[in-house]
Amino acid sequence: MESPADKWILTPIRKMGRGPLSVVGNMGRMGLFLGLAIFYTFAPPLKFFRILKQIRFIGSGSMFVIVLTGAFTGMVLGFQGYYTLSRVGSTAFLGSMVALSLLRELGPVLAALMVTGRAGSAVTAELGIMRITEQIDELEILGLNPFRYLVVPNLLAALISVPLLTAIFDVVGIFGGYLIGGKLLGVTAGSYFGAMTDYMDLKDVLIGLYKSICFGGIIAWVCCYKGYYAGFGAEGVSKATTQAVVLSSILILVCDYLLTSVLF
């Protein structure tokens, strides 16, 4: 029989503590997971065929969606930038504005979000199904390390693919901006691309590169973790996939803010 002290004091305190304890526990497990993934990345042998397969899936498979979103983002920037700059009579700076926005912010963030939605969710679902059908246990029984087979290839593939996809996103976006600014609104090619080279330096390119590498790591880390520890049944996999996409997206945006404030 529960005493009144237990019922009114200890039980509510226990309930309050359960949430934060679970969050801290999960963070610890995620940290450990990342540590192991990094360890096995540097501990040979690497599974080159699987890495190539995942680069094809995450990188090459995301090309269409990246080109499409890059083009439309650049076109919107062309319109919006022209409208803003025309207010102060500086439409000649449209090229640098579009390029700076894409390279430093929109390119890395939007490309990473698109890769999360297209490839990250699929990675979580695949690992989740492997978990619930005991295929990951089977790997362990065969004396093979699941991290080496499943996590490291995804991590390396994302670290390689996401920066390249971001670069494609940026280039397509810049030409999308030119299509609107140059062909539709009358900004000359010389002024558009000239302003770009005048007001940008290597640092802007590198900031975008650093960000996209970090975002690639976040996508692989979160999506693999959620799939690797997916719950039971179809519901468990579906929950894991949703959580992977939501958590990856949030972490990408938080990490973007932190990197922007550090590298500003």
Added chain:
Amino acid sequence: MITIENLHKSFGGVEVLKGASLEVSDGEVVALIGPSGEGKSVFLKHVAGLLRPDNGRIVFNGKDMCGLRQTELVELRSRFGFLFQNGALFDSMTVYDNVAFPLREKTRLSEQDIRGRVLSELEQVGLTGADDKFPAQLSGGMAKRAALARALVRSPEIMLFDEPTTGLDPIIVHSIHALIAATHKRLRFSGIVVSHAIPAIFSFVQKVAVLYGGVIRFVGTPKEIFKTDDTVVRDFIQGSLPADAFGLDEHASSQLNVKAQREGTR
């Protein structure tokens, strides 16, 4: 020889195993039976090193598996074979690639030698001609046999079977049991078979263990289990017969029980 001592395991505050102990001698196959949800698969996964016990020891050839480092455990596990309940075939690979996978990854055999071994193993389990099929194209029985071929292709010293016949029709159940018995004769592995196929399972095992209430309640030969004084074990064995499941009357039920006892004591 495997000795499992005083195994304890809890999940989310619920204690599933409460001090289960069992010994499996070299070349011996033990049937692990018991009501559903008692933790038989959990017990088996501990033996395979897939789960770590909260308390207790699993000793294999004098080594405590719970105290081993990851690399030592991986090495030890490669001497184990495990047949999962649903086969756990890699669904992105064909049957051939599934069976060849352990050889490609863990041995230095040439592709030609691997091909010979795989085709021979598939022939042993009666899957000749199914090597280019994907797991999704197989029936339940075929998937189990393919998984058995993969488990046996490296000639394991210890074989663990997690409900190898669940969900299969009686003819396939019989053929899977015959296959396990034949491969045991061929490879002389030690093994544990978790099963609900009572009394059919008694036909080829040397010992029977009953997991009940989180502990191994009974260990003995198939003959001894029908003579036990333990009413819980006796009731379970009798209740496990198909009579109850098919709602037969008392007379039919008792007839089936008598028949099962005869088969078990044969």
